[in-house]
Structures are given as C-alpha cells and as structure tokens.
Amino acid sequence: INSNEVRQVMSSYWMDHSKDASLEEMMLDTQAESLAQSEHPEILSLLPPYEGKRIIELGAGIGRFTGVLAKKASHVTAVDFMESFIKKNKDANSHHKNVDFKQADVTVLKCPEKSFDLVFSNWLMMYLTNEEVLALARNMLSWLKEDGFVFFRESCFHQS
Template sequence: MKSESRIYGTQTKINTENVHAFYESRFSTENPLASVMMRANPDDGIAELRNQNEMQVLSSLLDLSQSYRIFDVGCGLGRWAGNLADSIALYDGIDFTQNYVTEARKLFPGAENVRFTQMSATDIQVDQLHPPYDLVIINGLCVYLNDEDLQPLFEAVASMVSPNPQIYFRESISIMESRLTLKDFPSEELAVDYNAVYRTAQEYETFFQKHLPDFQIQQTDLLLTKELGAREETNQRFWLLKSK
C-alpha cells in the first residue's frame, strides 16, 4: 500500500476531490495558521516561525512602502491579507474551501478593500474579481493540482495583471532529481490518506516559460531550514517573477 501510493518520477494524477475533502475536514478556528500550513501539531510553533520567515523573505523582495492591488490564489484564512495589511490598495483572495472563506471574512470585518471569494483556482471567474493586479500570490496551492490544471491557472493569472506586475510563487517541491507523488498516501503525521504532487524546481520553471512567457524569474531560493521542518526529499521554494 505504502509503496504504491508513494510514486517517484512517474506523472500520476492525484484525486483532487480527496484534496478538497481533506481541507474541509482540516478547518480549525483554534489554530488557523497551523491548519492551513500543514502542521500536525498546532502547538509546536513551526507554523508561526514559517510565516515570519516567509514574510521576511517577501519584505526583502517587495517595496512594502507602496500599495498593491493583490490577487491571492488559495488564500486560506487570508494569511497574506494580514501580513501585507499596510501595503494593500485592494485585495482579492480566493479559495475552494468555503469554511476558510467564511472565517477569513470574519477576521477582516469592515475592510472594504479586502474581499474573499469561494472559487476554484482551476476555474477562475474573472467577472467576480477586480483586476488588474500588481501582485499575484500563489502559495502552497499547485502541490494539490494535477499538471493539466496548471495551464488554465497561469493563463488566467496572466490575463488579469497590471502593466508592471509581480508574481510571488511558493510551493513545496521535490529536491530530488524527479518528482514525488503521494496518492492516497497513509500519512501517520496528518492521520489521513494524503494527496500531493511534489514537482522539481525545473518542472515549475518549464511551466513558467511555457504559460507565463511575459515573465522572468528575478529571484528564487529554498525557504525551509531543518529547524523550520525541511525534509530529506522535499522543501519549499519561492520564485519572484516580474514582467519582462
């Protein structure tokens, strides 16, 4: 069972309906940050440390003295709306999990320039959003999408940006020579049959070249240290892409 659900190299589809069900069941108001950042133990403090570390990284990449029109794809509970509150001219966050969207709205009452919408990243409804956007954030989402879902996502994003946009893309990746797919993998840590596609950095950069041809990579690096939960086969990597 374990070997059949831990697949190296081969391009294998995951069951995205199981992914949706996993996130619906994972929703928690007791420790929302840990619930969206994949921490099995919500009290270990790693989610908070990862958030602080990533905010420091993004602060070094962006000019946070200016205001941005932001599109946050896979927004969860609006972590980036909170992190970037002082730099938001307008924020649109979408997530396919209604529980997270409902709770995110409660966390930002009365903020007319901050909006959360239940919407799938693979079926973006532009007429419900407010483009153009200066900054697009795609964070921890594509690991749960199959390859054929990436093209419509990237092309939709590219159609909604301002003249000089930036994309902050962060994803869990394989740091091996090939991808790792977990297909209904019995995760003892999360106590669930887990689905995810850990692509290599090169695979994502090939997707960028093909589906975001007007963008180029300005900076990229790994995010996680051992103290932040880096694993032997996987890590998190960020890319900052800017228009050419």
C-alpha cells in the first residue's frame, strides 16, 4: 500500500469518526474524558520549559493541549488533518490571540526552517506509514531552532 492509498484510507476513516468532533471520537475511546484527565498533567510535566516559546502542535485535534500551550507560549500553530477537529479547536481556543489554526496533512506540511522552539505531537505517527514517519521526522528537525525540542507521544494500548 502506498502513501496516497494510506492518506485516502485515513481520510475516509476520520471522516466517519469525526462527525461530532468529540473527545470520544478523537481519542477513539468511550472513556476518553477520564483518560484525558489522568494523562493531561503527566504529558505536560514531560515538556521542556516552553514559556515565551514558539510551538507547532501536530495533530492538534479539538484542542486538548492547544489552549494550555497558548497560555505560556509566545505562539502556537495548531495543525490537524480533519477540518471538523480544527474548527472545534478554533471555536474553543480562538480567544488566545497567539494561536494560528491550520487544517493540513502533516505529510505534506511546509514550514520555514528553524521557526519553532518545540514540535509537539500526541497520537499522530501511528497513523502514518514508516516512510511518512521518517519524512516527518526530518521535517520536524528542520523546523526546530538550534536549541529546540521535539516531543512526541504515541499510544497503542489497544487496537482501534
């Protein structure tokens, strides 16, 4: 299966699973609310200091982390593949004037080199092919400033 076929499958899958743009849909779990409450502080505690920093959030979804990141960062670019998710994120977080919302496929996303202090990704790469992960990793490193950080977290607790 090639990358174009994977993108078509993912697009179709998420179109079916994003109609309500809910936390349960985004996390593919009926217990999403309690899971989110328990994992949120842990994830944030693992981040490097990001006060006053420029962040790109890949797979931002409905904004579970966007608003929290925006409270301390100088700028957040929130990117998600699904229009319904990024719209819900914008509805929830547009009061933060330091956030740009972008509906885009990270496998073809273009950003200026050395433009971010932190690349943040939570539950994204598991939806990409090995080749796409490698290409994205190269891009993420090119988008980082000299002293920047990449944070990514994946979870394959159970098959979705």
